[in-house]
Amino acid sequence: MSEFEAQVDDLSHDGRGVTRVDGKVYFVEGALPGELIRFQRTKRHRRHETGKLVEILEPSDDRVEPPCQYFGVCGGCAMQHLDSAAQVAYKQGVLLDSLRRIGKVDPTRVLEPLTGASIGYRRKARLGIRFVPKKGGVLVGFRERHKSYITSLDECLALDPNISCLLPALHQLVGALSCYDRVPQIEVARGDSQVALVFRHLEALTDQDHERLQTFACDHDVDIYLQSGGPDTVMPLRTGEARLLQYRLDEFDINIRFDPTDFVQVNADVNDAMVKRAVELLQPNVTDNILELFCGIGNFSLPFARRAGSVVAVEANEIQVERARGNAQLNNIDNTEFVVADLYSDQIESLKRFDHCNKLFLDPPRSGAIETVKELVPKLKPERIVYVSCNPATLARDSELLVNKENYRLDEVGIIDMFPHTTHVESIAVFNLK
Numbered sequence: 036m037s038e039f040e041a042q043v044d045d046l047s048h049d050g051r052g053v054t055r056v057d058g059k060v061y062f063v064e065g066a067l068p069g070e071l072i073r074f075q076r077t078k079r080h081r082r083h084e085t086g087k088l089v090e091i092l093e094p095s096d097d098r099v100e101p102p103c104q105y106f107g108v109c110g111g112c113a114m115q116h117l118d119s120a121a122q123v124a125y126k127q128g129v130l131l132d133s134l135r136r137i138g139k140v141d142p143t144r145v146l147e148p149l150t151g152a153s154i155g156y157r158r159k160a161r162l163g164i165r166f167v168p169k170k171g172g173v174l175v176g177f178r179e180r181h182k183s184y185i186t187s188l189d190e191c192l193a194l195d196p197n198i199s200c201l202l203p204a205l206h207q208l209v210g211a212l213s214c215y216d217r218v219p220q221i222e223v224a225r226g227d228s229q230v231a232l233v234f235r236h237l238e239a240l241t242d243q244d245h246e247r248l249q250t251f252a253c254d255h256d257v258d259i260y261l262q263s264g265g266p267d268t269v270m271p272l273r274t275g276e277a278r279l280l281q282y283r284l285d286e287f288d289i290n291i292r293f294d295p296t297d298f299v300q301v302n303a304d305v306n307d308a309m310v311k312r313a314v315e316l317l318q319p320n321v322t323d324n325i326l327e328l329f330c331g332i333g334n335f336s337l338p339f340a341r342r343a344g345s346v347v348a349v350e351a352n353e354i355q356v357e358r359a360r361g362n363a364q365l366n367n368i369d370n371t372e373f374v375v376a377d378l379y380s381d382q383i384e385s386l387k388r389f390d391h392c393n394k395l396f397l398d399p400p401r402s403g404a405i406e407t408v409k410e411l412v413p414k415l416k417p418e419r420i421v422y423v424s425c426n427p428a429t430l431a432r433d434s435e436l437l438v439n440k441e442n443y444r445l446d447e448v449g450i451i452d453m454f455p456h457t458t459h460v461e462s463i464a465v466f467n468l469k
């Protein structure tokens with residue numbers, strides 16, 4: 036196999052070192068910009084090639100010892116070999132580069148990145164489970180990098196320690212169930228004071244299984260739910276014992292209740308800072324009527340409602356909308372209307388009736404909000420748009436339309452390091468009508 040020595044000049048958007056040999060571009064996993072490396076060619080693609088790192092001849096000053104024993108195998112965190120500050124700089128670079136390259140826009144100002152603790156930050160995750168006799172039985176953990184195998188974990192530094200500490204006992208628990216090879220996943224979620232586990236099972240559980248699960252719930256002080264089919268089959272282990280989880284947004288005196296399968300922002304501390312920043316940037320005041328799209332269970336809606344004249348908050352998932360309404364009641368908020376609508380369909384038309392709204396807030400999934408920008412923005416012409424994005428490419432695409440077609444100025448952008456040690460780039464952008 037061909038082997039090369041080369042200088043790494045860049046980091047790709049998926050965290051691989053980029054180097055060039057004889058005019059060809061190679062992506063080499065584990066290599067960092069500035070390093071002199073030796074690598075083997077592994078695969079040819081039409082426009083680039085991939086390489087396997089053999090030796091680092093001159094390491095980068097930003098290279099650090101990965102804190103996790105599973106680094107390199109587990110697919111959970113790909114950037115632990117890069118210093119935290121350099122990770123943040125890299126993410127900011129990905130954001131600005133996407134805006135420039137895809138969106139052909141440059142912001143007037145770049146905001147200070149929002150960061151938090153780089154370990155123990157995940158309050159929500161899906162643990163994969165496989166029964167592999169050759170590897171000692173039941174494996175609980177995350178997918179291996181680029182593979183469908185499970186990395187069996189006894190701890191996970193990304194997970195909240197109150198969840199991570201359960202891993203060894205979970206291996207044993209699943210291994211002791213009658214359908215130990217028919218439990219593909221456990222969804223874990225932590226509120227401010229309790230942990231919930233949702234066991235997906237493909238076969239009926241026996242009475243003894245129920246007892247084992249109940250004993251585990253008591254011993255570890257966790258709430259257990261069972262899921263025998265789709266999302267609507269989730270139910271508490273003991274009928275009638277459903278307790279919603281809860282987190283608090285102190286700054287706004289808001290409590291948010293959620294079910295373990297609801298969407299919640301995974302990083303509690305960074306979410307606090309992000310909500311605070313969204314409020315600072317949107318600047319809701321009593322004369323403002325806010326339209327918020329992709330509102331989930333009210334994470335931003337309720338803090339906005341504390342300051343705004345009114346909020347209309349829209350979301351496709353009916354269960355989450357019901358939860359958001361419940362959260363408004365819980366916090367004695369009555370200036371917010373929650374609406375169920377699919378924002379990727381022609382249901383968006385029906386939102387044109389909210390033309391009294393003068394500010395718009397968006398927090399879409401990875402596919403972005405092009406329908407909103409095309410259909411709703413020209414009609415509502417909000418004076419300010421604050422856009423939280425989990426995908427720089429779609430933010431850049433939507434920014435191009437807002438700036439180059441809809442007469443907005445991209446005044447501020449900044450990254451939010453919601454998922455430290457991963458290549459995932461979360462960001463926030465502010466557009467003002469010219």
Ligand SMILES: C[S@@+](CC[C@H](N)C(=O)[O-])C[C@H]1O[C@@H](n2cnc3c(N)ncnc32)[C@H](O)[C@@H]1O
Binds near residue numbers: 300333
């Ligand atoms: C990134 S989450 C943001 C949720 C919320 N803003 C929060 O901070 O918790 C995106 C939300 O968009 C919702 N969503 C996904 N597809 C949708 C669609 N087609 N129409 C409306 N909402 C959608 C999801 O259910 C989810 O709640």
